[in-house]
Amino acid sequence: xxxxxxxxxxxxxxxxxxxxxxxxxxxxLIPLSAVFLKTxxxxxxxxxxxxxxxxxxxxYRLTFGASLLAAMVNAVFGLILAWILVRYSFPGKKLVxxxxxxxxxxxxxxxxxxxxxxxxxxxxxGQFLEPLGIRIAFTPAGILVALIFIGLPFVVRTVQPVxxxxxxxxxxxxxxxxxxxxxxxxxxxxxxxxxxxTTGFALAFARAVGEYGSVIFIAGNMPLVSEITPxxxxxxxxxYDYAGATAIAAVMLLISFALLLVINLLQAWSARRGRREA
Amino acid sequence: MxxxxxxxxxxxxxxxxxxxxxHGLVRALLLALGLxxxxxxxxLPLVVVFAEALRKGWETYWAALTEPDALSAIRLTLLAAAxxxxxxxxxxxxxxxAIAKYQFRGKALLxxxxxxxxxxxxxxxxxxxxxxxxxxxxxxxxxxxxxxxxxxxxxxxxxATIFVTFPFIARELIPxxxxxxxxxxxxxxxxxxxxxxxxxxxxxxxxxxxxLYGVILCNARAMGEFGAVSVVSGHIRGMTNTMPxxxxxxYNEYQFAAAFAVASLLALLALFTLxxxxxxxxxxxxKSDPGIRPEESLT
Numbered sequence: 001x002x003x004x005x006x007x008x009x010x011x012x013x014x015x016x017x018x019x020x021x022x023x024x025x026x027x028x029l030i031p032l033s034a035v036f037l038k039t040x041x042x043x044x045x046x047x048x049x050x051x052x053x054x055x056x057x058x059x060y061r062l063t064f065g066a067s068l069l070a071a072m073v074n075a076v077f078g079l080i081l082a083w084i085l086v087r088y089s090f091p092g093k094k095l096v097x098x099x100x101x102x103x104x105x106x107x108x109x110x111x112x113x114x115x116x117x118x119x120x121x122x123x124x125x126g127q128f129l130e131p132l133g134i135r136i137a138f139t140p141a142g143i144l145v146a147l148i149f150i151g152l153p154f155v156v157r158t159v160q161p162v163x164x165x166x167x168x169x170x171x172x173x174x175x176x177x178x179x180x181x182x183x184x185x186x187x188x189x190x191x192x193x194x195x196x197x198t199t200g201f202a203l204a205f206a207r208a209v210g211e212y213g214s215v216i217f218i219a220g221n222m223p224l225v226s227e228i229t230p231x232x233x234x235x236x237x238x239x240y241d242y243a244g245a246t247a248i249a250a251v252m253l254l255i256s257f258a259l260l261l262v263i264n265l266l267q268a269w270s271a272r273r274g275r276r277e278a
Numbered sequence: 279m280x281x282x283x284x285x286x287x288x289x290x291x292x293x294x295x296x297x298x299x300x301h302g303l304v305r306a307l308l309l310a311l312g313l314x315x316x317x318x319x320x321x322l323p324l325v326v327v328f329a330e331a332l333r334k335g336w337e338t339y340w341a342a343l344t345e346p347d348a349l350s351a352i353r354l355t356l357l358a359a360a361x362x363x364x365x366x367x368x369x370x371x372x373x374x375x376a377i378a379k380y381q382f383r384g385k386a387l388l389x390x391x392x393x394x395x396x397x398x399x400x401x402x403x404x405x406x407x408x409x410x411x412x413x414x415x416x417x418x419x420x421x422x423x424x425x426x427x428x429x430x431x432x433x434x435x436x437x438a439t440i441f442v443t444f445p446f447i448a449r450e451l452i453p454x455x456x457x458x459x460x461x462x463x464x465x466x467x468x469x470x471x472x473x474x475x476x477x478x479x480x481x482x483x484x485x486x487x488x489x490l491y492g493v494i495l496c497n498a499r500a501m502g503e504f505g506a507v508s509v510v511s512g513h514i515r516g517m518t519n520t521m522p523x524x525x526x527x528x529y530n531e532y533q534f535a536a537a538f539a540v541a542s543l544l545a546l547l548a549l550f551t552l553x554x555x556x557x558x559x560x561x562x563x564x565k566s567d568p569g570i571r572p573e574e575s576l577t
Contacts, residue, residue, distance in 0.1 A: 010463055011473035016376040020388070023369045027440055028394055031406035034416065038409050080312040087300070089289045090309060098556040102320050104495070105548035105555075107502025109522040110541040113529050114323035117330055117538075124326060149319055168291060168298045175297035184297070210399025213504035213522070217529065230401035234509065237405065242414055249402045260397045264390065 032253070039250040042243055050247035059229040060251075062140060066228075067208035070147035075201045078155025079193075085156070086163040100157070103150045108213025115146055116218045138220030143228065146214040151204030158200035162193050162270075195270035202266055206259040210252070327545045330538035342528075342536035343543065350516045351524035351540070354432065358507075358520060359500040362439040366496055370447025371489070375477075378455035379463070389452065395444040403441045404509025407434055430512030435520060438506040443496045450492035451485060458484055491558045498551040502544055 039047060050056070084090070085097055103111065118124045119136035126137060136142050166189065174184035212230040220226045229252060236245035292298040300308070332339055342348060373392060377385060395403065409415050411428040421428060428434045462484070466476040482489075504522040511518045513527065521540055528537035 010379050010460055010467070010476075012375060012477075013380050016372040017380075017382070020369065020373040020376050023372075024388075024391060027437075027444060029391070031410050031441070032394070032398070034406050034409035035402065077312065077315045080308055081316060084309055084312045087289055087292045087298070088305060088309060089293065090313075093289075094556075096313070096316060098552050099320055099324075100316075101552055101555065102324065102548060105498045105502075105551040106324075107504060107522050107541075107544045107548070109504040109525050110327060110502070110544050110548075111323060113525065113537060113541060114326045114330075117326050117534075118322060124322070145319075149323065152319060168295050172295065172297040181301065206397055210397075210402070212399065212401050212508075217526075230399050230505065233401050233405060237408065237509065240414075242409070242412075245405060246409065249399075249405050252399055253402060256397045256399065260390070260394070263397075 035246055035249050035253055038242070038246040042247060046243065047247050047250075050244045051251050055223050055227065056229070056232060056248055058224045059227050059232050062143065062226065063209055063229045066140060066143045066147055067205050067211075070144055070151055070208050071201050071205035073144075073148050074151045074155045074204045075197060078152060078200060078204075079159055079197060081152075082156050082159040082163055086160060101153050103153055108150065108211070109217070111149055112146065112214040112217030115142070115149065115214065119145060119218065137218050138226070140219075140226050142218035142220065143215050143226060146218050147208040147211060150211055150214055151208050154203040154207065155197070155200035158196045158203065159193055162196040163189075166192055192273070195266065195273045199263065199266040199270055202259065202263045206256065206263065209259070210256065324545060324549075327538055327541050330534060331542040333538075334535045338535050339539045339542075342533075342539035345536075347516050347519065348524060348536075348540055351519045351521045352543075354435065354519065355501050355521040357432070358436050358439045359497055361436050362443055362500045363493060363497050365440055366443055366447050367489075367493060369444070370451055370492060373448040374451035374455045374485075375481075377452050378458075379460050392448050393445050395441055400442055400503065400505025401509060403506035404438050407437050407441075407510055411437075429510050430514070431518060434510035435507050435518060438510045439500050439503055442503050442506050443500045446496035446499065447489070447492035450488050450495075454485055454488040455481075487558050487562050491555065494551050494554050494558075498548060501547060 042050075081096075081100065085093065085100075116123070116137050119126045119129075119142060121127065121130045121135065121137070123137065126135075129136065136145060170188050170192070171184045174188045175181075179187065210230060212228070212234075215228055216231060219228065219231075221231055229248065233245045233249050233252075236242075236248070373388075377389060408429055410417060411421060411434065412418050413422070413429070415429075428437070462480050463476050466480045467473075471479065501520075502522060503520075504526070507520055508523060508526070511520070511523055513519060513523060515527065519527065521544055525537050525541050525544070528534075528540065
């Protein structure tokens with residue numbers, strides 16, 4: 001009823017929807033389809049040779065492995081940060097809260113050179129690690145550091161509002177029924193924030209997989225060792241190997257779409273959980 | 279602790295009840311872990327940018343920023359943002375109006391498609407325009423006939439910037455306008471306002487903070503984008519270099535102080551963005567949560 005009524009009353013439906021679809025098609029959909037159309041001009045054998053080359057396979061292992069590890073680190077520390085921001089008061093809390101979003105606002109190239117300056121062997125922290133035989137910059141560990149940096153806000157910002165909305169009454173009920181503090185945290189609080197935590201983890205992972213700017217300054221970019229998949233695409237483009245770049249890009253795009261689908265399902269789960277508790 | 283109560287009402291709710299209060303040791307451990315991680319991963323890189331930029335003194339810093347290539351990079355970055363942000367602003371308002379004010383089939387799909395650029399690697403965002411407009415691309419030969427260059431030229435940089443910042447404003451406005459409904463607009467129309475007047479006088483004042491929030495985030499990403507722009511730029515000094523690309527070139531030439539000097543400008547932009555963002559959040563929390571306050575003051 002309201003839907004049909006408002007369609008009749010409010011003007012501009014055709015104009016705004018038409019413009020939205022036109023702009024979306026011109027800027028996003030048609031250019032993105034170029035990746036698949038270009039890949040389709042290759043023979044299956046060519047595609048397979050491109051995407052299964054040892055250098056490409058090593059880069060998938062590195063990109064997905066480092067992204068997974070970084071998202072796990074972020075899930076743990078993101079949860080701790082969300083917890084202290086919601087549950088505790090401490091001096092400077094508002095500043096900490098505001099600066100959590102720094103990785104969203106700081107250009108990735110700036111983060112990349114700053115992290116390299118910190119972890120290089122004569123860097124701010126690197127100089128103390130070097131005598132211990134630990135190297136971070138220009139190894140896969142450096143990639144991990146960069147991916148932790150760019151993924152952190154995703155976990156904090158998805159968990160924080162859910163933790164904020166969780167009533168203290170649930171834990172009081174658990175305590176009055178004889179639960180220890182540990183039990184009420186693991187059996188009451190954790191299940192309630194699990195969908196949000198998983199969503200944050202998936203968002204951080206998805207972002208890390210495609211990341212380029214912050215990684216290349218600290219990775220060292222050695223083929224088979226510390227070369228991420230987006231860099232392979234760039235290298236192939238610079239050698240005018242458009243077919244090779246596009247085939248690998250198509251693989252990455254398909255994985256990104258799959259991740260997007262998973263994230264949408266997770267968010268639907270989150271929303272359902274939120275409604276049931278409300 | 280009375281002062282702390284008024285400053286941090288939300289956490290006070292948990293800290294004063296025995297059922298939700300953590301053991302002192304647990305609290306100290308979590309604070310140490312969380313803040314230690316925060317300092318190491320977020321504060322230290324920020325400090326390093328400014329410290330490295332000023333390592334050789336203010337004169338070197340100033341020289342790095344006023345050198346002609348740096349100035350042209352700053353100009354190009356401002357130009358790309360000045361084109362990309364308004365275009366995505368018009369798109370964002372239009373998409374939010376269509377999605378929030380009407381019911382139609384395929385709405386969920388449209389919303390997902392709008393978010394698509396966020397899940398595409400920046401490198402692929404650059405690649406797609408090379409495939410469309412590059413020398414070997416769909417329109418490459420046609421454009422060459424008219425002597426128009428898009429890839430390795432300014433239009434390519436602008437296009438890549440538009441792509442990576444595409445969803446920012448729309449995704450801020452859609453949930454906001456959905457929550458507000460359309461009763462106020464309908465009332466305005468019934469009272470005789472035109473469609474445009476309704477938007478200008480009723481909708482826009484309602485969404486102005488959300489709009490500003492989206493614009494500021496969109497702008498930060500537009501000025502800071504590296505991967506996508508790097509693919510289409512061709513890195514021609516003084517011609518197709520944006521600030522982040524200029525940082526990369528200086529860094530690869532071992533001109534570290536100069537690289538960090540330009541980077542510090544981008545870091546200042548990031549801090550400015552976060553300050554405006556916090557201000558808007560504070561402003562809208564003041565307006566929208568009057569219901570929470572009385573309950574808070576009871577405890």
